[in-house]
Amino acid sequence: MAIAQATLIHTAPSVFNGTSGSRAPNGTSAHAYFRAVTIVKASELSSGIPNNTSIKSFGFVYNTGASTSNSGTLNIYLVNTTDTTNLKSTTWATAITGMTLVYSGTYTVPATVGVSTVDVTLTTPYTYTGAGLYLAYDWNSTGSYATTGAIYQCNTNIPSAVKMATSATTAPTALSSSSSFRPLFRFGFNNxxxxxxxxxxxxxxGKLPIPFGNPYNVSAVIKNQGSDTLFGRKSYLNISGANTYSDSVSIDTLLPGNQRLVSFGNFIPTIVGANSVVVSLPSDQNNTNNSKTKSTTTTLNSYSYAQGSTPAGGVGFNGATGDFVAKFTTNIQKSLNQVDVNFTSSGNSFQIGVWNKDAFGNPDSLLYTSPTYISSTGVYTVLINPPVVIPAGSFFVGVRQLGTTNIGFAYQTESPIRGSSFYYAAPTGDSVWNDFAPDNAFRFMIEPKFALPNDVGVYSISPAASASITAGQTINLHSVIANYGTVTQTSVPVKYxxxxxxxxGPVNYNSSxxxxxxxxxxxxxxxxxxxxxxxxxxxxIFTALSGDQSLTNDTMTVVYTVIPSSISSFPYIQTFDSAAGWTITGSALWNYSHAASAIPGVSTLDSAVFADFYNTSSGTVGMLVSPVFNISTLSNPLLKFHVAHRPYSPQDDSLQILVSTNYGVTFVPGSPALYLKSSYSNPPLSTKTSTTSQYVPADSSDWRLETISLSQFSSSPNIMIAFKATSDYGNNCWIDxxxxxxxxxxxVSTSNVSNKTTTTxxxxxNVTDNGGAAVTARGVCYSTSANPTISSSHTTDSSGTGIFTSNLIGLTASTIYHIRAYATNGIGTAYGNEIIDSTMAVVLATVTTDTVTSITTNSATSGGNVLTDGGGIISAKGVCWSTSQNPTILDPKTTNGTGLGTYTSSIILLSPSTQYYVRAYATNSAGTAYGNQLSFTSATNTTAPVLTxxxxxxxxxTSATSGGNVISDGGDSVISRGICWSTLQNPTTADSVTINGSSTGIFTSMMSNLSPNTAYYVRAYATNSVGTSYGNEVTFTTLTPTLATVTTSAIDSITIHSAKSGGEVTQENGSAVTxxxxxxSTSANPTVTDAHTSDGAGIAIFSSSITGLTHSTTYHVRAYATNGVGTSYGNDLTFSTLVDGFSLPTVSQEIKIFNDGNSILIISLTSLPKGSIELFDLSGRLIASLKTNGYQNAYSLSTKGFAKGIYIxxxxxxxxxxxxxxNVE
Structure with missing residues (x-):
């Protein structure tokens, strides 16, 4: 039969060691939008969810709810992962890429007191594959909001495991915050x-003392994760190693989803040593969760719950003091003389306390409090002297946190945590104890030890591991030994x-x-x-006491990092005459030899070192390594060296500078990289062009000085420098x-002066060396006094090393200046050699005079061009004129600005018919220069033109023609002539005008765009330099418009309901036809009030379609045309429409009758329905008709008067x- 699967809930992470209200939807307005992505590790899931299980629901665990419940939309995303640290992107869209949306719907943050859970059923169940899970959730609520947010149970074991962002207004796109507080997630599944x-x-x-820790009972939690109820399920215990023990316990009934704590029989070990503890179940459908293995070391005197030595975290109080204790049991009275406690942080005040138990097995009165100590990371040993007497039974040992900063008492996780074993109280000394079970999975790492008769060990060592020790230094080791036993020792040998x-050794301690x-x-x-x-x-360092009963505390270890001795006297210079302290690592790529000196003027060969790329295969790497330098005294440490390299094209040998801050263990290129050059880098390593010969520098010009800042390593003062050479089988690279x-x-040096002018x-x-710091400014400074600085006038000409040019402007003519180049770096400003030179003297300017134009009776136009300023400033320029030759600026003149270039001048206040002399001029500090002299004569007096x-x-x-006759130009050229008109008298050129030339004589003008039936006034005009004059005024009136002229076209295409006609508009008669x-109409002379067409506008021949007619009807037709005067009509034409339904039949037989004037056509019909008989001629004209009544069989039509012919x-x-x-014949 089918059995319904049990719905199981697995909480992961299961260890609850913190709370937070800001890592998931909390119901406040500040949390209206919340997005987060986090991780749940495989170790946190696989113990509770079988592989390939479908997750059906999801939820949170609340320590307490919000002040007011709050609903919103929650989206949940899942994806399997092998990650353990959360490597997801902090961009939301990227983070959820590849994840599955498993839930999108309503979620309500509860308003509850105390621990509660809220689960939702996934809209898309998700298959868990046995790895970890990435989990992302996206929350949005529109209110109403809580004032106090919900608090979640959290786990803090993974640093920065939650990447998140929250907003009150919009959904965040970037996960800008991180946190170690992961909410406890609930995953529902059907096994x-x-x-x-x-x-x-x-x-x-983890450690069990014998015999006084006997007997000991191992216990286990067994859970039914299947869908069937389990009956009589056995659990097995097997202990092996130093001791052996086996037992089994049967569970009578275990319902699906339920769990049971089982306890095994008394384990009574007798041998000291390591033991393996295995709890197992019989095989079933899922054997992956059928066993757990732990270790127990049996000792002579110590207890511990720890499995191994690695803590999962540190517990303590934030903002309060308190006590943390663990429970232990002895079967006889013992003396406690030592406690080892583990911390995950340091620098906090603490004490060790020992408590007895009350009647209920809980901590009771305080038996012992140690002095106050300061915690340090790792195991801290506290000796208790005199020892504390512990009566048989249970007792408690723990840490007393004296400050309000988390003490970091180390713990390991245990889920579910065993009950009645770990407690806390706050503040310190409080009598109310709280069991960590079941909500906190903290299994404390504390080890109480009972005193043995003979037990001596090493308590501490100095100097500490952090000590700075250099090679060759003598260190006197100091060891503190402790007597952990009860017997006084008189001789303790110590060795290392x-x-x-x-x-x-040994060094013997021979006192008591x-x-x-x-x-x-x-x-x-x-x-x-x-x-x-x-x-x-x-x-x-270890004690070697004969008969020592506990060897676990005999030895203490310290690891020293011994550093090489360092060079601290600077400047340090290595010329490789003796390369003391330098080593070569890797291949034998580097060699010592001789080459031309890098120092100019040294003729003898100099010692140097080179990377033998010429004879070394491609890919070979070698390093030239320096001794250790202590650069802590250098504020801006620099590395300088000369390099010479000549490539063997196309090989790409390279040289790189690396630095080690750990005495040569590792070398790094720096960030940014210090130096990496090759044949093809930019700039390149090479200092000369390529050659196929093995390269040895032959001249000082072969070398280039390189300067590298080491300031990025100044926080690590002891450094080693490596020149890393990588061969491409090219040519040698030299270092010196x-x-x-x-x-x-x-x-920096100063360049000589060139390009001298009066003001520039x-x-x-040339900056040849930046001094080891970037040159941020350079240029020249100048003054009329010696040794100018940048506080004087100066130029700024870019930055960096190299040659630069400076332009000194705004100087004074004929003046001596002192000039020095400067260069500024992070150290200060350096100056070059001083140059002394002077500016040139100012001379007269050079100017030319422009031709005289636009001459009138009282004015003319000229100007000039100042070609050179003579080294001075042109303060004034213009023209001067006089009736005498060689005018000067003392005569009438213009002032047309300053500076070089062309200009135009207006000569005014002249007398008519007078000869004048003109010269351009330009004035600078040297005086006034004049251009070439020109002469002209002013014009005589003139009058306005005379015309008719x-x-x-x-x-x-709309138009008319007039004109005029310019009889005289008044002594000056006519520049314009024509007529002007207006509807007002005495029109001027401000009214409508024509322009008809620019001379004297007769001219004709056309006036257009006139208004019909309008009176106009017209005058001819002519203009010269004196002005405009007018002829006599004439007047006229334009023609008056009349009706348009239109004719009617013949009628054709006559049908029973339509015909065609049209017309022609031949004249608009002064008004546009619209x-x-x-x-x-059926009446004569139809008008536009009758039926009509509208076929266009203007003058045209047009065709019209006459429609909507009645058959067999006579109509009158007229064309019409409408203009501004009214509507005119064409001739009246008539026509008749055809008879409705008439058509010439195709008849194979015909009736023939003879018309003698008395004939009667007798028509005999049989059962002719009611209707009519009609007789037509071949033109469609109705000749005769009669009605049929439906019952008469014969009808007669008189044919009298019928002409011969065919009828229908x-x-x-x-x-x-x-x-x-x-057919009538």
């Missing part, structure tokens, strides 16, 4: 297995080993060492530690003159129409 029992957790001690070598007392032992003289070389040294120094002023000089400089107006001709509705067409008889009824041809 696919019907039979699936799981060992959820096994409980044992270095890196596992032969033991040094009382129980729980300590003593110092020193290793000095021949026993001192003196490392010969740099490196890592492991020192193990390596220098370690501090940044200094730049080195050109100089510049012509009569008006060719008058139309519409034309035809009109028709038409028989009409409601059901048919028939025709018959009749």
């Amino acid at each position: 696919p297995y019907s039979t699936d029992a799981a060992v959820v957790e096994a409980y044992t001690l 080993t270095v890196n596992g070598g032969t033991a040094v 060492l009382l129980a729980n007392d300590t003593a110092s032992v020193y290793f000095s003289g021949a026993y001192a530690f003196t490392p010969a070389t740099a490196g890592t040294y492991t020192i193990k 003159n390596v220098k370690i120094t501090n940044s200094s002023l730049a080195v 000089l050109t100089s510049g400089g 107006t012509d009569s008006i001709s060719a008058i139309t509705y 519409v034309y067409g035809v009109c028709w 008889a038409k028989f009409n009824s409601s059901s048919f129409v028939k025709t018959q041809k009749i």
Whole structure:
């Protein structure tokens, strides 16, 4: 039969060690929008959810709800992952890419007191594959909001496991915050297995003392994760190792989803050593969760819950003091003389406390409080002297946090946590104790130890591992030993080993060492530690007491990193005459040799080192490594060296600078990279062009000085420098003159002066060395005094090293200047050599005079062009004129600005008919220069032109013709002539005008765009330099418009309901035709009030369609045309429409009758329905007709008066129409 699967809930992470209201929807307005992505590790899921299980629901665990419940939309995304640290992007869209949307719907943040859960059923169930899960959730609520947000149960074991963002207004796109507080998530699933029992957790001690810890009972939590109820399910315990033990426990009934704590029988170990503890279940459908393995070490005197030595975290109080305790049991009275406690942080005040138990097995009165200590990370040993007497039974040992900062008491996680074992109270000394079970999974790492008779160990070592030790330094090791036993010791030998070598010593402590007392032992003289070389040294100091009953505390280890001795005197210079302290690593790529010196003027060969790329295969790497430098005294440390390289094209050899801050263990290129150049880098490594010969520098010009800042390593003062050479089988690269120094002023020289003018000089400089710091400004400074600085006048000419040019402007003519180049870097400003030079003297300017134009009786136009300023400033320029030759600026003149260039001048206030002399001028500090002299004569007096107006001709509705005759130009050229007109008298050129030339004589003018039937006034005009004059005034009136002229076209295409006609508009008669067409009526002379067409506008021949006519009807038709005067009509034409339904039949037989004037056509019909008989001639004209009554069989038509010819008889009824041809002869 089918059994319904049980719905199981697995909470992951399961360890609750913190709370937060800001890591999931909390119901407040500040949390209206919330997005987060986090991770749940495989180890947190696989213990509770079987592989390939379909997750059906999801939820949160609340420590307390919001002040007011709040609903909104929640989207949940899932994806399987092997990640354990949350490597998701902080961009929301990128983070959810590839994830599955498993839920999108309503979610309500509860308003509850105390612990509660809220689950939703997934809209898309998700298959869990056994790995971890990425989980993303997207929340949006529109209110109403809570004032106090919900608080979630959280786990803090993964740093920055939650990437999130919140907003009150919009959904965030970037996850800008991170947190270690992961909410506890609830995953609901239906186990696919019907039979699936799981060992959820096994409980044992990590260390168990014998015999007084006996007997001990191992217990375990067994859970039914299947869908079937389990009956009689056995659990098995197997202990192996130093001791052996087996037992089994049967569970009678275990319902689906339920779990049971089982306890096994008494384990009574007798042998000290390691033991493996395995709790297992019989095989079922899912064997992956059928067992748990733990370890228990049986000891002579110590207890511990810890499994191994690695903590999961540190517990403590934030903002309060408090006590944390763990429970232990002894079967006899014992003396407690030592407690080892583990911390995950340091620097906090604490005490060790020991409590007895009350009647209910909970902590009770305080038996012992230690002095106050300051915590340090790792194991901290506290000696209790005198020892505390512990009565048989349970007792509690713990940490007392004295400050309000989390003490970081180390714990390991246990889920579910065992009950009645771990407690806390707050503040310190409070009598109310709280069990950490079941909500907190903190299994404390604390180890109480009972006193043994003979037990001596090492308590501490100095110097500490962090000590700075250099090679060759003698270190006197100091060891503090402790007597952990109850017997006074009088001779304790102490030894040490270095890196596992032969033991040094012993040094014997031969005084009385009382129980729980300590003593110092020193290793000095021949026993001192003196490392010969740099490196890592492991020192193990240990006691060698004969009969020591506990060896676990005999040895203490310290690891020293011995550093090489360092160079701290600067500047340091290595010329490779003796490369002391330099080493070559990797291949034998680097070699010492001789080459031309990099220093100019040195003729002898100089020692240097080179990378032998020429003889070394491609890909070979070698490093030239420096000794250690202590650069802490250098404010701006620099590396300088000379390099010479000549490539062997197309090989790409390279040279890179690396730095080590850990004494050569690793080398890094720097960030940004210090130096990496090759044959093809930009700039390149090469200092000369390529050659196929093995390269050795032959001249100082072969070398280039390189300067590199080491300031990025100044926080790591002891550094080593490596020149890393990588061969491409090219040509040699040489290094010389390596220098370690501090940044200094730049080195700059001043260029000689060139391009001198009266106000400018050109100089510049060359920055040959930046001093080890970037040159941020350079240029020249100048003054009329010696040694100018940048506080004087100066130029700014870019930055960096190299040659630059500077233009000195705004100087004073004929003046001596002192000039120095400068360069500024981070150290200060350096100056070059001083140059002394002077500006040139100012001379007269050069100017030319322009031709004289636009001469009138009282004015003219000229000007000039100042070609040179003579080295001075042109303060004034213009023209001067006089009736005498060689005018000066003392005569009449113009002032037309300053500076070089052309200009135009207006000569005014002249006398008519007078000769004048003109010269341009330009004035600078040297004086006034004049241009060439020109002469001209002013014009004589003139008058306005004399003219007459012509009569008006060719008058139309909108135009007319006139003109005029310019009889005299008044002594000056006519520049314009024509007529002007207006509807007002005395028109001027401000009214309508024509322009008809520019001379004297007769001219004709056309006036257009006139208004019909309008009076106009017209005058001729002519203009010269004096002004405009007018002729006599004439007047005329344009023609008056009349009706348009239109004719009617012949009628054709006559049908029973339509015909065609049209017309022609031949004249508009002064007013535009706005519409034309035809009109028709059954009465004569139709108008536009009758039926009509509208076929266009203007003058045209047009065709009109006459429609909507009645058949067999006579109509009158006229064309019409409408203008501004009214509507005119064409001739009246008539026509008749055809008879309705008439058509000439195709008849195979015809009736012939003879018309003698008395004939009667007798028509005999049989059962002719009611209708009519009609007789037509061949033109469609109705000749005769009669009605049929439906019951008469014979009808007669008189043919009297019928002309001979063919006729058509038409028989009409409601059901048919028939025709018959009749031939009258």
